[in-house]
Amino acid sequence: MPASQSSRSFDLSESDEHTLCLFSADLGGWTRVVVEKPFGKDLDTAEDLSAQLGELFEEKQIYRIDHYLGKELVQNLLVLRFANRFFLPLWNRDNIANVQIVFREKIGTEGRGGYFDEYGIIRDIIQNHLLQVLCLVAMEKPISLKPEHIRDEKVKVLQSVMPISNEEIVLGQYEGYTADPTVSDHSNTPTFATMILRIHNERWEGVPFIMKAGKALNSSKAEIRVQFKDVPDLYHVGKKQGRNEFVIRLQPKEAMYMKLTVKKPGLDMSTIQSELDLSYGQRYQDAVIPEAYERLILDTIRGDQQHFVRRDELKAAWEIFTPLLHTIDEGKMKPLPYKRESRGPAEADDGSYEPSGLVHKKNLVKICQDRFMDDPVLAMEV
Numbered sequence: 001m002p003a004s005q006s007s008r009s010f011d012l013s014e015s016d017e018h019t020l021c022l023f024s025a026d027l028g029g030w031t032r033v034v035v036e037k038p039f040g041k042d043l044d045t046a047e048d049l050s051a052q053l054g055e056l057f058e059e060k061q062i063y064r065i066d067h068y069l070g071k072e073l074v075q076n077l078l079v080l081r082f083a084n085r086f087f088l089p090l091w092n093r094d095n096i097a098n099v100q101i102v103f104r105e106k107i108g109t110e111g112r113g114g115y116f117d118e119y120g121i122i123r124d125i126i127q128n129h130l131l132q133v134l135c136l137v138a139m140e141k142p143i144s145l146k147p148e149h150i151r152d153e154k155v156k157v158l159q160s161v162m163p164i165s166n167e168e169i170v171l172g173q174y175e176g177y178t179a180d181p182t183v184s185d186h187s188n189t190p191t192f193a194t195m196i197l198r199i200h201n202e203r204w205e206g207v208p209f210i211m212k213a214g215k216a217l218n219s220s221k222a223e224i225r226v227q228f229k230d231v232p233d234l235y236h237v238g239k240k241q242g243r244n245e246f247v248i249r250l251q252p253k254e255a256m257y258m259k260l261t262v263k264k265p266g267l268d269m270s271t272i273q274s275e276l277d278l279s280y281g282q283r284y285q286d287a288v289i290p291e292a293y294e295r296l297i298l299d300t301i302r303g304d305q306q307h308f309v310r311r312d313e314l315k316a317a318w319e320i321f322t323p324l325l326h327t328i329d330e331g332k333m334k335p336l337p338y339k340r341e342s343r344g345p346a347e348a349d350d351g352s353y354e355p356s357g358l359v360h361k362k363n364l365v366k367i368c369q370d371r372f373m374d375d376p377v378l379a380m381e382v
């Protein structure tokens, strides 16, 4: 670049309450703006923000960051899906029973209650991070790895998501959340949410995508669980076989493992569920896995938009969640209380709760039952 040219990258982290006040001047070189969430609070505010930015910068200059797109195993998803013969023929409604995309965090909202109370767990985690993961799990193979081709496919997935049914949602708020002085005593903000997203296309029709996120829980993890359909139990060798399940653990300790049924070692012909395990810490001992932000900021300098959210993608994401968010904001759907360091509201697991028809978990319950049928302790809990 000639010495007289100047390239600039701005990192913006603005709440939607503030009107953008930026100007663009041509100093030669490149100008890029890195925009941090929140990208609005709903469809209209996000579109306003996009319009304001769009007046100042071209889309190719705008880098909307979702740091989940910088995580090692999220970046691995395309390779995993499209470079392995194992998965290509199985990755569809004929073979997959459900997909679970889960975020759990032990910490609560301490220190950022004021921000969080305005947004809640759906805007904070599900509408962006988990939805981006869903796109990569569900999308068709892009015609190339060019950013536009990948993002085109993600948009198609988002546009195929059906309206979320109020009957397939469980919301929670941990006890003590409102004790934070920056949180309203009567806050209706969910700190836990699980819901089913349904993708209306040829590959995924009928397959529930179960999204789950919560704070102040008993564990911290982010993972994708792909549960395959049952096989007929031909051999009748004891208890019902567990399902094949492919787990991609994004954090902590990146790992992928495939749960499968094998003969229990020994004289008897009985079965046991075991795992094929690829734990990164063991397998790639010398590898340095960069922080998500390290990668993404480097991408902005390189001018690679593959792992950033495009305007139409953002719009489609808000279209999915805005009706539900407005229902919650208007107090028409209430979060259930749950204890800190628990799994969240018991109702998200056991299906015993059905107030005013808003929360109904037949499908969630069915999935839990399927999973735990062969575990006597958990089966009793369901």
Ligand SMILES: NC(=O)C1=CN([C@@H]2O[C@H](COP(=O)(O)OP(=O)(O)OC[C@H]3O[C@@H](n4cnc5c(N)ncnc54)[C@H](OP(=O)(O)O)[C@@H]3O)[C@@H](O)[C@H]2O)C=CC1
Residues within 6 Å of the ligand: 102, 212, 225, 247, 255, 256, 257, 259, 275, 276, 277, 278, 279, 343, 349, 368, 378, 381
């Ligand atoms: N690299 C690794 O870490 C590897 C681990 N393994 C081993 O594989 C085995 C199986 O792993 P994995 O299936 O992941 O572990 P778990 O047996 O702990 O199963 C976790 C799943 O069960 C759900 N669950 C747990 N408790 C309940 C409950 N009370 N009600 C409803 N759902 C519940 C969790 O839901 P939710 O998502 O909501 O928490 C999650 O989907 C483990 O023994 C593990 O140690 C094997 C290979 C590699």
Ligand SMILES: O=C1O[C@H](COP(=O)(O)O)[C@@H](O)[C@H](O)[C@H]1O
Residues within 6 Å of the ligand: 067, 105, 124, 125, 222
């Ligand atoms: O964007 C956010 O993400 C963090 C969790 O990020 P992770 O990389 O540790 O999984 C979450 O704590 C925070 O509430 C949210 O705004």
